[in-house]
Amino acid sequence: MGNIKSTTTILVNGATGGFGMFLLQFLKQKEAKVTAVTSTKGIEFAKKWGANKVIDYTKTNVLSQKTTYDIVIDLSGTMGYKNAKQLLNSKGLFLNPTPKPIEIPTSLFKNLFTAKKHIVILSSPSTKHTEVLIGSVKKGFQIEVNKVFPFTQFKEAYQYAEKGGIIGKVAVEIN
Ligand SMILES: NC(=O)c1ccc[n+]([C@@H]2O[C@H](COP(=O)([O-])OP(=O)(O)OC[C@H]3O[C@@H](n4cnc5c(N)ncnc54)[C@H](OP(=O)(O)O)[C@@H]3O)[C@@H](O)[C@H]2O)c1
Incomplete structure (x- = not known):
């Protein structure tokens, strides 16, 4: 970049x-x-x-x-x-x-x-990159969340995301 x-x-x-x-x-x-x-x-x-x-x-x-x-x-x-x-x-x-x-x-x-x-490109999530992303969202980056799954349904969330056809992100909620 x-x-x-x-x-x-x-x-x-x-x-x-x-x-x-x-x-x-x-x-x-x-x-x-x-x-x-x-x-x-x-x-x-x-x-x-x-x-x-x-x-x-x-x-x-x-x-x-x-x-x-x-x-x-x-x-x-x-x-x-x-x-x-x-x-x-x-x-x-x-x-x-x-x-x-x-x-x-x-x-x-x-x-x-x-x-x-x-x-x-081979990358894995790092604290530094996550912080850059969080900072960008705080400054106004938009996030489109297609669907939110509770943590207990994380497997279904992956299966849903893998089907494709999704705008933005599929989220898993962690309380
Ligand atoms: N190497 C790494 O470190 C790394 C890290 C993160 C992600 N990735 C990979 O990067 C890729 C993108 O991730 P993502 O989360 O953005 O995936 P995604 O949410 O599934 O997005 C894929 C996009 O491709 C579009 N698409 C499907 N068929 C197409 C075609 N024939 N021509 C043009 N566009 C087409 C989809 O549009 P529609 O749904 O509207 O058809 C969708 O916008 C994934 O394969 C993921 O595994 C790699």
Whole structure:
């Protein structure tokens, strides 16, 4: 995020789930030029959270457009590096938080021979990151909560979230 400027162009594929909701708002803070890809019901949310342009993936194949970007991030797990490459500028980055296990080592090797880099994102929650997120919410970040489950139903909450089609977050309440 440190390298993102107001001139940076970014395509966020899968922009209105739990990850995209915060990402769009962070990118808006940086004044980056963001194109969000979501389904029809996510269009207004993507605009509200800061997208400059929205593509409805149920109506338009994102790969059919001519525009290229500095960064493509795929939060849907459907794009893959091969497809993302077509959408990247000559020195663009593909950020991939849903890599296949083999891509973790192979992306490092292949990146030695291409200017269009495949960056695998592996993160686990940390206190520092959680504090940044809480601070951002206190300063006005919006949170869309699709459904709240009591703690005793945490398993059902995961099953519900895994079905997809959710705008924002599914929450588990801890008293
Ligand atoms: N590596 C890591 O450290 C890390 C950390 C956190 C999360 N993740 C991963 O990052 C991904 C995103 O997390 P999330 O919580 O935001 O997931 P999510 O809530 O399921 O969001 C996925 C998004 O993708 C959209 N989508 C589905 N099919 C699509 C398609 N064909 N084209 C474009 N968009 C499509 C969905 O839209 P509709 O529902 O409207 O169809 C939804 O907005 C997940 O796969 C998660 O496992 C990785």
